[in-house]
Amino acid sequence: MKLMIRGSINTLIPWLIPLILLVGWQVFSWVGVIPERILPAPTKVLQAGMELLSTGELVSHVSISLGRALAGFLIGGVIGFLFGLLNGIFRISELLFDTSIQMLRNIPHLALIPLVILWFGIGETSKIFLVALGVLFPIYINTYHGIKSVDKGLVEMGRAYGLKRTTLFFTVILPGAMSSILVGIRFSLGVMWLTLIVSETISAHTGIGYMAMNAREFMQMDVIVLSILLYALFGKLSDVIAKHLEGKLLQWNT
Amino acid sequence: MEELRKETYISVNNLHKFYGERTVLTGLNLSIEKGEFVAIVGKSGCGKSTLLRLIAGLEGINDGSIYVNAEPLNRLNEHARIMFQDGRLLPWKRVIDNVRIGLPDHAIDRAEDALKQVGLEDRLNDWPSKLSGGQKQRVALARALVHNPSLLLLDEPLGALDALTRIEMQDLIESLWAQKKFTSILVTHDVEEAVAIADRVILIEDGMISLNQPIRLPRPRQRTHPAFSMYVEEILEKILNRKNNKLALVRNSRES
Numbered sequence: 062m063k064l065m066i067r068g069s070i071n072t073l074i075p076w077l078i079p080l081i082l083l084v085g086w087q088v089f090s091w092v093g094v095i096p097e098r099i100l101p102a103p104t105k106v107l108q109a110g111m112e113l114l115s116t117g118e119l120v121s122h123v124s125i126s127l128g129r130a131l132a133g134f135l136i137g138g139v140i141g142f143l144f145g146l147l148n149g150i151f152r153i154s155e156l157l158f159d160t161s162i163q164m165l166r167n168i169p170h171l172a173l174i175p176l177v178i179l180w181f182g183i184g185e186t187s188k189i190f191l192v193a194l195g196v197l198f199p200i201y202i203n204t205y206h207g208i209k210s211v212d213k214g215l216v217e218m219g220r221a222y223g224l225k226r227t228t229l230f231f232t233v234i235l236p237g238a239m240s241s242i243l244v245g246i247r248f249s250l251g252v253m254w255l256t257l258i259v260s261e262t263i264s265a266h267t268g269i270g271y272m273a274m275n276a277r278e279f280m281q282m283d284v285i286v287l288s289i290l291l292y293a294l295f296g297k298l299s300d301v302i303a304k305h306l307e308g309k310l311l312q313w314n315t
Numbered sequence: 316m317e318e319l320r321k322e323t324y325i326s327v328n329n330l331h332k333f334y335g336e337r338t339v340l341t342g343l344n345l346s347i348e349k350g351e352f353v354a355i356v357g358k359s360g361c362g363k364s365t366l367l368r369l370i371a372g373l374e375g376i377n378d379g380s381i382y383v384n385a386e387p388l389n390r391l392n393e394h395a396r397i398m399f400q401d402g403r404l405l406p407w408k409r410v411i412d413n414v415r416i417g418l419p420d421h422a423i424d425r426a427e428d429a430l431k432q433v434g435l436e437d438r439l440n441d442w443p444s445k446l447s448g449g450q451k452q453r454v455a456l457a458r459a460l461v462h463n464p465s466l467l468l469l470d471e472p473l474g475a476l477d478a479l480t481r482i483e484m485q486d487l488i489e490s491l492w493a494q495k496k497f498t499s500i501l502v503t504h505d506v507e508e509a510v511a512i513a514d515r516v517i518l519i520e521d522g523m524i525s526l527n528q529p530i531r532l533p534r535p536r537q538r539t540h541p542a543f544s545m546y547v548e549e550i551l552e553k554i555l556n557r558k559n560n561k562l563a564l565v566r567n568s569r570e571s
Contacts, residue, residue, distance in 0.1 A: 214399065217403075221371060221397050232408075232416065313407045314444075
């Protein structure tokens with residue numbers, strides 16, 4: 062019983078600071094210490110959210126943003142993962158591609174925004190392209206590094222115990238690289254949101270970023286804050302998913 | 316007792332191995348009979364582990380040949396299973412799944428039997444990280460024996476264990492060997508361990524065999540047997556012999 066209470070307290074503690082901030086924010090807004098022009102009260106933000114929800118605007122912006130994030134993440138993630146695998150396993154592939162990928166990696170992908178707008182316009186392609194590009198490198202680096210640092214002794218053991226190519230890969234190499242790959246996924250989820258926010262803010266006519274920029278035109282402070290909170294919420298959500306994945310795939314490591 | 320002439324199982328002829336400039340084995344010859352338990356001792360870096368890895372087919376030969384069952388060995392030795400010093404269990408697989416590596420899916424009861432033989436049937440579903448050093452090596456032993464190898468290669472598998480666990484493991488290996496009648500080669504730096512477990516102790520020096528000592532002691536071996544310590548002393552003497560000669564040389568040169 063005592064243990065259970067301690068357990069539930071431990072799950073509540075991380076939410077204490079956000080809760081205090083929220084309450085403080087609300088109280089200071091009521092008292093008038095924070096003027097509404099600078100930062101609207103949480104209740105106002107919530108109200109704006111409810112209104113946008115009822116018109117269906119919020120749902121459509123959020124789902125468009127989520128779709129872009131997911132599409133870009135999948136495309137970039139798969140490409141980065143495959144190159145990481147190939148270059149980690151095959152020497153010839155490593156010689157051929159690694160130097161080029163390392164060069165590309167060092168270009169900040171957000172610097173490509175002007176170029177990307179000229180290439181693809183401000184439609185879906187440009188945003189998905191940028192997200193994919195941003196996600197690709199962290200996944201590549203960590204997959205490649207993970208495969209390279211798999212314990213050679215375990216690989217030798219696998220060979221000595223009769224494991225052939227595919228089985229050796231799935232039994233020894235991939236699980237051995239998994240913790241590093243997951244670090245890459247977690248990192249790239251951060252890059253995914255960052256890229257999406259920037260590219261939606263600069264050039265878009267839908268999505269959460271657009272919603273914020275559009276609200277700025279009309280001085281709708283509550284909608285701007287709402288958009289920022291949404292990003293925070295989704296950022297946290299993807300972190301939770303990544304953590305859950307880690308717990309599931311790295312059970313043996315606890 | 317009449318000595319039975321047994322068939323040669325492994326024959327190593329004029330074996331050479333070098334890594335770049337460094338020569339490890341220079342024309343080594345060795346023949347091992349079917350069912351024999353041979354221990355290889357020597358100073359660290361003498362090439363005893365290299366010889367074992369060559370017999371396992373994990374590395375290529377530079378010159379000479381190895382025959383297993385009268386067939387030349389030129390790739391992975393499929394009759395053999397090797398046990399490494401560091402266990403090499405896959406940390407992401409549970410004990411039972413580690414033992415099942417390389418087995419067909421349906422052979423799960425064979426894996427369970429193997430774990431029973433090493434006394435770990437109640438740890439089937441544990442992660443390797445939850446086991447002690449001795450238990451890990453028991454799992455590694457089960458993993459090797461589940462394939463019913465005709466040759467068990469032991470590369471200092473007990474080197475990292477404490478003295479008591481080590482004796483327990485020696486007894487376990489000896490009894491499984493007696494029961495299953497496979498051929499076995501043990502590489503060790505512990506002469507006492509070699510005498511306790513092997514039919515024959517081989518010493519490698521300068522890339523060649525410099526001592527080939529059959530151990531004629533009844534099994535199970537008693538460490539308190541007077542001949543036991545005689546064997547140990549004799550072999551140790553031989554290993555350290557060169558040092559003694561050097562000392563003698565130094566003395567002579569001073570006197571002259």
